[in-house]
Amino acid sequence: MIDFILSIRQLFVFIFFITGIYFLLSTAVGLIRFPNLYTRLHAGSKCLMAGGISVFMGCIVLEGISFVSLKLIVIMIFLSITNPVTIHVIASFDNNYNLIPKTYTKEDFEK
């Protein structure tokens, strides 16, 4: 019975790590091959976070219930909160998408 539970745990760890490798590789290939800035931002936000979350989940399953897994959960929640903020800040780096904010009137741009 104990061997059965151990083998199930090894299987889950293996699956999580394989999916993590796949998403990280797709991040690198996407950043190289995509033609535009905004499409690169798509690859840099979604695939990267999916790979990170799956690697962290594999580590948590490998560790079990202890303080180390709690610390890993804290890192994971911090990463998943701050990555959209980072992507949004980089996306508003240069305003090239024909958006003029409404707070500036047209006379301000004429000056």
Add this chain to the structure above:
Amino acid sequence: MLYLILVIVLTAILTFYRVIKGPSLPDRLVAMNCIGVMFLLVLVLLSFYFERKIFIDVALVYGVFLFINVLIMAKYLRKPWKGGVGD
């Protein structure tokens, strides 16, 4: 476990191509963010490989400072507005 770390480091070297040959500044910033998160994963996995719990603290501190870095770069490296109204 060690093969996983090797694959992630090779992926980071592949991503560094975008830092070398990026047309504009935000492309390089996105690639820098991706390489930073990959190195955070490498730090966590090395802590499990050596079985020393204190290495996770290094990963935590590194993650906090990576986030602050990207925000500072995006605030201070951007060019001001054409009208000169920029904050």
Add this chain to the structure above:
Amino acid sequence: MIDILFYLLLLFLIITAFFMVFTKDLSNSVITLPLFGAILVIIFVILQAPGVALAAAIMTVGLTTAFFVITINKTEY
């Protein structure tokens, strides 16, 4: 097996250092600086020195890059 990882990281360190020195634009060089620090942190972790790794993570990744970025902002633009 750990030696292959160590030599791979040293190769990556040399690549980032050469790119930092030989680019024309100054902001490209600043963007590569935290990557240099991160590789240094991983090398310290492999050499079993967590205290030095914590200090390097705070110094190289955090403070030095922030000072350089603010200095470039006050001189160029």
Add this chain to the structure above:
Amino acid sequence: MRKKLLTFILTLALWFVFAGHVSIQVFFLGTIISSFISLMMAENLFRLIQLKDGTKDFPKKTYDIFMVIIAFIYDVFLSAVKVSRHAFEIKPSFSPRIVRIKTSLKNSNSIATLASFITFTQGSLALDFDHINNQYVIHWIDVHSDDEEERKIARIRKHLNLIAKIVD
């Protein structure tokens, strides 16, 4: 008083997680430091985090927050599969488009939460927000016709109803 007590318990729990083990010294030092933090910063902390109806109905609200986190992780994996399929094609084909969507959320906290949800749903990326007209500016990665656009906007409405239950 309830805000200060809640801040004290949360900070002490975070202190124990970061310390790594439970002993009497960790408890005494954590009590001193987290009491300082809760006396100084409780008002500012709860001014930033605005829940609906304050801290009433706390167990039901934790269930809702848990459901939001589950939906978040599910969306991340489902959208990463779509983007990675674009990455491994022989000739990558996109049809990007920039769309504006009106929302009915008023609270600035819920607007930020919905923006991070839009960044992680399938093929959308929140670029900016107009505070005058209450509308998001969203970049889609593949929209081939107008009907598909309607269906994808309807998926965002579902997240909006989920968030409006907790904050706003």
